[in-house]
Amino acid sequence: MSMEDYDYLFKIVLIGNAGVGKTCLVRRFTQGLFPPGQGATIGVDFMIKTVEIKGEKVKLQIWDTAGQERFRSITQSYYRSANALILTYDITCEDSFRCLPEWLREIEQYANNQVVTILVGNKIDLAEKREVLRQRAEDFAEAQSMLYLETSAKESDNVEKLFLDLACELIREAKQNKLDNNDTAPMPGEGKTISYLSCCSLN
Amino acid sequence: MSAPILQLSTDLYSLDPSALTLTLTNNSCYFLEVVKRWKLIICFVVCSLQKEVEAELDRLVGQEGTIHTKMLALQRMGPNLQLIGGDASQLSGMITFTCSLAENVSRKVRQLDLAKTRLYNVIQRADDILDLKFCTDGVQTALRNEDYEQAAAHIHRYLSLDQSVIELSRQGEESSAVDASLVMLQEAEQKLKVIVAEKLDEAVAAVDLAQVERFFKIFPLLGLHQQGLARFGQYLCSQLASKAEENLLLATGGDLGEKRALLIFADTLTLLLEGIARVVETHQPIVETYYGPGHLYTLITHLQQECDKQAQKIVDKFIQQRGYHNKFQIVQSSMMKSVPGERIEPRYVCVELDPVLTEVTLMNARAELYLRFLRRRMMADFEVGDAQSITQEHQQNVEKLLKHCLLSRTMQELIGYYIPMEEYYMRESVNKAVAMDTYEKGQLTSSMVDDCFYIVKKCISRALSSSSIDCLCAMINHANSVLESDFREVLYNKVRQGFPATTLQDIQRGVSSAVSLMQSSLQQGKFNTLGIESAEHAKAAFLNDCSKLFSQGGGSGDQAKIESCLSDLVNTSTKFKDLLQEGLTELNTTAIKPQVKPWISSFLAISHNIEEEEFNDYEANDPWVQQLIVNLEQLMAEFKAALSPVIYDTLTSLMTSLISIEMEKTVLKCSFSRLGGLQFDKELRSLVAYLTTVTTWTIRDKFARLTQMATILNLERVTEILDYWGPNSGPLTWRLTPAEVRQVLALRIDFRSEDIKRLRL
Numbered sequence A: 001m002s003m004e005d006y007d008y009l010f011k012i013v014l015i016g017n018a019g020v021g022k023t024c025l026v027r028r029f030t031q032g033l034f035p036p037g038q039g040a041t042i043g044v045d046f047m048i049k050t051v052e053i054k055g056e057k058v059k060l061q062i063w064d065t066a067g068q069e070r071f072r073s074i075t076q077s078y079y080r081s082a083n084a085l086i087l088t089y090d091i092t093c094e095d096s097f098r099c100l101p102e103w104l105r106e107i108e109q110y111a112n113n114q115v116v117t118i119l120v121g122n123k124i125d126l127a128e129k130r131e132v133l134r135q136r137a138e139d140f141a142e143a144q145s146m147l148y149l150e151t152s153a154k155e156s157d158n159v160e161k162l163f164l165d166l167a168c169e170l171i172r173e174a175k176q177n178k179l180d181n182n183d184t185a186p187m188p189g190e191g192k193t194i195s196y197l198s199c200c201s202l203n
Numbered sequence B: 001m002s003a004p005i006l007q008l009s010t011d012l013y014s015l016d017p018s019a020l021t022l023t024l025t026n027n028s029c030y031f032l033e034v035v036k037r038w039k040l041i042i043c044f045v046v047c048s049l050q051k052e053v054e055a056e057l058d059r060l061v062g063q064e065g066t067i068h069t070k071m072l073a074l075q076r077m078g079p080n081l082q083l084i085g086g087d088a089s090q091l092s093g094m095i096t097f098t099c100s101l102a103e104n105v106s107r108k109v110r111q112l113d114l115a116k117t118r119l120y121n122v123i124q125r126a127d128d129i130l131d132l133k134f135c136t137d138g139v140q141t142a143l144r145n146e147d148y149e150q151a152a153a154h155i156h157r158y159l160s161l162d163q164s165v166i167e168l169s170r171q172g173e174e175s176s177a178v179d180a181s182l183v184m185l186q187e188a189e190q191k192l193k194v195i196v197a198e199k200l201d202e203a204v205a206a207v208d209l210a211q212v213e214r215f216f217k218i219f220p221l222l223g224l225h226q227q228g229l230a231r232f233g234q235y236l237c238s239q240l241a242s243k244a245e246e247n248l249l250l251a252t253g254g255d256l257g258e259k260r261a262l263l264i265f266a267d268t269l270t271l272l273l274e275g276i277a278r279v280v281e282t283h284q285p286i287v288e289t290y291y292g293p294g295h296l297y298t299l300i301t302h303l304q305q306e307c308d309k310q311a312q313k314i315v316d317k318f319i320q321q322r323g324y325h326n327k328f329q330i331v332q333s334s335m336m337k338s339v340p341g342e343r344i345e346p347r348y349v350c351v352e353l354d355p356v357l358t359e360v361t362l363m364n365a366r367a368e369l370y371l372r373f374l375r376r377r378m379m380a381d382f383e384v385g386d387a388q389s390i391t392q393e394h395q396q397n398v399e400k401l402l403k404h405c406l407l408s409r410t411m412q413e414l415i416g417y418y419i420p421m422e423e424y425y426m427r428e429s430v431n432k433a434v435a436m437d438t439y440e441k442g443q444l445t446s447s448m449v450d451d452c453f454y455i456v457k458k459c460i461s462r463a464l465s466s467s468s469i470d471c472l473c474a475m476i477n478h479a480n481s482v483l484e485s486d487f488r489e490v491l492y493n494k495v496r497q498g499f500p501a502t503t504l505q506d507i508q509r510g511v512s513s514a515v516s517l518m519q520s521s522l523q524q525g526k527f528n529t530l531g532i533e534s535a536e537h538a539k540a541a542f543l544n545d546c547s548k549l550f551s552q553g554g555g556s557g558d559q560a561k562i563e564s565c566l567s568d569l570v571n572t573s574t575k576f577k578d579l580l581q582e583g584l585t586e587l588n589t590t591a592i593k594p595q596v597k598p599w600i601s602s603f604l605a606i607s608h609n610i611e612e613e614e615f616n617d618y619e620a621n622d623p624w625v626q627q628l629i630v631n632l633e634q635l636m637a638e639f640k641a642a643l644s645p646v647i648y649d650t651l652t653s654l655m656t657s658l659i660s661i662e663m664e665k666t667v668l669k670c671s672f673s674r675l676g677g678l679q680f681d682k683e684l685r686s687l688v689a690y691l692t693t694v695t696t697w698t699i700r701d702k703f704a705r706l707t708q709m710a711t712i713l714n715l716e717r718v719t720e721i722l723d724y725w726g727p728n729s730g731p732l733t734w735r736l737t738p739a740e741v742r743q744v745l746a747l748r749i750d751f752r753s754e755d756i757k758r759l760r761l
């Protein structure tokens, strides 16, 4: 692993109802395309993209999960080791917004407590069909202390920004963690407080 | 210029094939004669036209030569320019005329050519119409004789005729006659379609495979591919259904052997899927031969509907009889932390879960195998048609059929329940192994670690046997979680609690259990690589299996998934190694150090301010080092027996460091005579010689400072140090600072402090 050419490795997991555009967001970011008529995701898909941020190579492992209930137990197993979660809903679908608390409960239950969560409202190209007002989503995100961003996978709006902002935030936290850990020498067994972030940063 | 010939060709050009057609239907022999003659005429016309044009061109070219000479003459004639002008314009006119003449001729030739092509079409159509008559007659006879194959062949010929010919035929004078025969044909076609459908239905009802196949082959001749495949599919489905129902009845009713009973639903599903695979295999040739390539997909679509239905029945029975959902609920509520009220003893839950989990993974593996088989067959069938033309659409249809069929969804659901149950099984079994782990006196190893890793390995293997990559990855993730957080914590706490350091006995106990924990942790390291290796094998096998199917890049995606999940497991094993290192350091300081330290400080009690007599005494009766070696030997023997070689080596390394540091401290508290220094040198050599035999590490380096101290304590005079110092040090690298050298020199009671101070180091 240390042979590989990167400074940071982060795991990002996309979650949210089926059909909100998770797969499209990932494809747009990793392959630069908007896939026409691909079927619903089965289980989880895995993609990698390495980006450079302020001269540092950051490898992003992106896990795209299926939204349907029957895949829930598969996707849940990825929460724990995730550095960041992208919780996605569709701004033209009130239902996908109303399911967010349920997703937050999943996060609460399975994710590690250092995980960075960002709420994403996708499909802003369909402005005329909008059902969830921006202000409402922003308020919700703030109440849950999440970041918030609106995107369009189709028009490639904010997609790059979404992943790059996330990478920046993760680097910031990783650096912070390293400082903290140096202050108080970490003890083994306190595994839960040792940051996953610092574990995967390489020097 | 012969006008009549050109005229003739123009007539020919305006010839209307439909006009000909009219005559044709009446008297075909006569017509063929006419056609032959026309052909001759056309050839003749074309030839003579060509000759004429050539002659004309030759003539003109000849004229051109003359004109050219004339022009030269004219040029010479200078003053007669006006004349030349007239001649020139005349010439130009003539050339233009020639040109248009040539063009005219060539256009005529083209027209002739077109006429010829049309004539050939006419002949072709005449043939068709003759066939039409032949079909009309033939189909009647064949129907009368119940020769349906022959009748269908006639209809097939009729259907492949050019519809426009038929339309044209109906517009002519003899339209009524043609219409009549057409009506007859169409009637025959309808009649045949009905008969064949009826016959096929009859054969299906009678379960007469020979007849079913006979009429199945006739459908494509009548252009009824879809209908034929649907009816045939229906027949095959009813066969499958009755067999499946029989099997399910056997499975749920009869008394089965103990062993078979545990996997009866997986077995029943296997029978169903194998049955369908066999049907596909058996009938694929007949479909390909009579329906052409690319139609297997349609047949499988029909079969899959029955498969879905029957598989669902089996799974429903499985869920019901095994209490699958019920078990899931128990697990679910058990995993929720604080559930009030009665909690079912996990041990019983686990015992019941074990066989069901195995059965589910087997069911999924069978389904995956079956779906892979179908995919392979369908793609091969498309490829037979045209390897290049396997379109995106074909691929997508196949994927859609396989990934979104009810069988797939049902299996996904089963696996969805399986994962939390397997996770629960793993966690609870690990908990149990930890709880049951009690230290027994005299026992060096604990079963707990081995048990835990056995369980984790078992669960991952079971997930692997499901053939579902997502399922495997999910279980690797859970295993990682159990090992990294829960289990590591338990180990860590044990290490911590293992060293109360009150009495030697306690320490010994702590050491022993810690030793075994450490040892097993290292074995865990081995397990990890083992696990990875076996997963690598499985992965290789998987990918081999799937390589053809995932040729679009899905394969590499799956590989990346497994690799990523496994690398997390590798990270965990690194953390275990860190824990081991820490534990060993702890072991050294809390268990070894308290014992070794007094053995070394007993050195203080042995005077090294000695004369000849005592030196000889020591020679005969070793006062210290032999006892130290014996003690160390005993201590290390215990470790050596209990520890794996790698851990033992790490521990001895830590111990030798400890010894050298303690020795150094002790020596600096002593005073030495010349012979005392020699005595110390001898003692140190014995100790180093012994330690060299018990470890593979190089001891000399760790004892370099002590060895140098011994050298100093052995000097004759203070200034002798200069023979070894600075430029005279040769290969020796001093590990002692000048201050330390002075400090050691001062230990010699016979060295004067002024001499030591005066040294220039």
Ligand SMILES: Nc1nc2c(ncn2[C@@H]2O[C@H](COP(=O)(O)OP(=O)(O)O)[C@@H](O)[C@H]2O)c(=O)[nH]1
Pocket (backbone or CB within 6 Å): A017, A018, A019, A020, A021, A022, A023, A024, A025, A035, A037, A038, A039, A040, A041, A067, A122, A123, A124, A125, A126, A151, A152, A153, A154, A155
């Ligand atoms: N207009 C529009 N449609 C989108 C956008 N993102 C995804 N979609 C469509 O939404 C549907 C579901 O997308 P998908 O990525 O499969 O959703 P997933 O189930 O969350 O992975 C597809 O038909 C996409 O074409 C977007 O930004 N704008």
Ligand SMILES: [Mg+2]
Pocket (backbone or CB within 6 Å): A019, A022, A023, A024, A040, A041, A064, A065, A066, A067
């Ligand atoms: Mg998707």
